[in-house]
Amino acid sequence: MRTWYIEDAGGGCRAFSEVLVLVSEEPQEVYSVKLPLTWNEDIGMSEMACRLMIGLMKKAGVSKSDRVLVCSGNIFHTLHQWLEKEGYNWETAKMDGIAHHSAEEAFYKQLVEAGVPANFKLEDRDYRTFYRQVEKWVKSQPDPARYWKDREARMAPAKTRYRLRNTFARPRKCHKCKGKILPYSPMVEYRLRHKGKKTRHYFHPACSPMEPYKGKLDYATVKVDGQEVEGIILPCKEESPCPVCGRPIKAGERAFYGYLGDILVFGHLPCLLGRKGSLQY
């Protein structure tokens, strides 16, 4: 029975690829693979790492009776599940020894090959200082974009890609019901990659297939002509007069936007809340 160690390095650095290693100490064998900086498939970092590690395990001939010790980091979350499902003899462990060193070495080698000064070194496991130094170097390069990790590609698929936004002045088409999402109203935005291109889909909040992961809006209810209008509070995009008090709503100033039927009701929130009489929109 052999013992295999699975470790990663470079995940905390915003630039350069994460390195994954599969190591046996007795007899000594080291396999390693790098994550791409970006990819187009709708899979997150952990799924990508799992797929690459399965490839390494095949290459190394890891058998189900071997002992597999895996770093507990998030990057291996999908791999943990896969090992469990497949019935491997595995557990998480704190990595040291050859696995840890070869992962760090492989990440470092990648940096030096790209031209990062060789005196930038990890000291006393102070990753923060080391990575910030590397990131600073990347920023000083003529084309820094070629070194950064694509953070969006690394996010778990689907779930984290829904955000609660608003349409501002631009109406959108709902991807589910194909209806119009009115200007100045809440919507859920879904960002995805399709055939290598980043695209967005928009949904009415009620049509969204998922609860939005991020984003929040402030809501308020005002009374217009005896009817309650629920709306959202947004920073005004372009200075325009408040229909209630006549004074300008300055760009960036927060204002109320809601709908009474198909009429857009807007204005300073305090004006709308304290208003008497009827309104002309």
Ligand SMILES: [Zn+2]
């Ligand atoms: Zn809809």
Ligand SMILES: [Zn+2]
């Ligand atoms: Zn006003």
